[in-house]
Amino acid sequence: MTASDFTIKNRHKHRITFRGLNRSKKVNRSKTGTAALTVLLLLFSIFMAIPMLLIISNSFKPQDELFVFPPQLFPTNPTFGNYRDMFIVMSTSNVPFLRYVFNSFLVTGVGTAGHIIISSMCAYPLAKKKFPGKNFLFTLVVFSLMFNADVTAIPNYLVMSKLHLVDTYAALIIPAFGMSLGLYLMKQFMEQIPDSLLEAARIDGANQNVIFWRIVMPNVKPAWLTLLLLSVQSLWPIGNNNFIYKEELKTLPCALNQITGSGTTVNIARAGIGAAVAVFMMIIPILIFVFSQSNIIETMSSSGMKD
């Protein structure tokens, strides 16, 4: 809504009066074109859905249905056995199962809350204020979107160990506060807040804290939800990593990996439990996306990069 006004090119201005004729929005949709696009969408949906369906259905298959020829997409005798076994196997390890669950919730929860607050605080001056160094800092943030964490794995470990953060929760939580994609999206979204709104508050004598917490933050709720999703999406699946070696600090995916194995060491006998684990892990992020999809799309409409 807000972003649409500037897109009208001047040369079309005189045409706008035709809006009154209530013309159909869409021009000449040919029937063959529509059919072709529908088939394309259908094929792709099937391609996307089969692996997801297979995980879900494998998690409900009894052991004797997991390895059959020809393969079955759906279980004939669905069972909750894999879910029950998942909890049984996990509670027999040295560290209580609930400890892994606690660790995962702590890392994801604190990391996400901190990320939303710290990124929003940083995004506000970048979006709405003028200060020396602003453009340089934002350019650095955009550059940081262009490479991934693989290339900094070694120095990251050195930094962590110099700061004595290895084998602490902070090693996973603190870097999450500074995820640059979240800051980028928040800053782009905050730019849409009308300056007049902030100016009016300033004239009324509101200081920066009041403006930020009372006016800016309530207006960027869609962006919070987007940062929430992106942060949970990256923190919740964190498994074995270079920073955590103490068993009692490890997260849920580490415990799950020990049960099911990973890569070439996949424990085929536990394929059913493995699928149950995968389904268990995807519930939270999927629910967040289901309930915040429209807000996330709204945030993404301001995600664009300016030349």
Add this chain to the structure above:
Amino acid sequence: MNKKKNGFSAFWYRYKADYLYILPFMLIFFTFTVLPVFISIVLSFTRFDIVQSPTFIGFRNYFRLFLDDSLFPIALKNTLLIALITGPGGFFLSLLLAWVLNEIGNKTRAALTLLFYSPVISGGAYSIWAIIYSGDTYGFLNGILMNLGITYKPIQWLTDSDYMLGSAIIVMLWMSFGAGFLSFIAGFKNVDARMYEAAAIDGIKNRYQEMWYITLPSMRPQLMFGAVMSITGAFGTGAVITAIYGFPSTNYSLYTMVHLLQDYGNVRYEMGYASAVATVLFLIMMGINMIVQKLLAGKD
């Protein structure tokens, strides 16, 4: 002196609130993102094994990497091959499907958006491909192909070099509907309806012309963002490959720069040399991003 101090205190008085607001994020961002890039570049000119302090050896790591390392050409070739197929492939598929989704009803669109985005949010869900590609008759894909009579013996999707690249690319494309895809969906939704009306009057004949002349030009910022996301994703495939194909993959068929980096960093503790690998990978990613940004910005 006095004047300077006044100048600084005036400066501080004016911008204090702004700098205090950006400080926490920037401190963390510099410590864990910016600083490591510089450390990596500096270490790439040293010999360093973590135990002893680094010794400066000039460009020797780079000479060894470019001239003397038989795995480097393989890793570079695989990295570029995977990135050049899955990067543009993921980008255009996201764009095409976001466009098609834009033409259908709200409820179906929301459901299909969830379906397309689900591999990205579901953490380790991609490990299901190890079961789909499994090399015995119980592997899902082999089972289907043999049941339909298309093949008569199981294909080793995970270990036969003829099939590994192709099968990996399918997994990458399955996972390519990420933040860029969501940005495209938003972009299509936000194109001003009045522009389409105006275009119809101006003589735009069909939806393909509409896409080319109206929609894409007005979505350029989203396209640039999506391109960055696609490129970064296309170079970040190391972990997925390791999870499905193992490390190292059979015959080094899917051995990428990230694997070379891990080989020297995590296995052999040659941190200086691994940093040279990291620096080369960093420069490739930044270089390709810059070129693509220039191309998209210049297109009109």
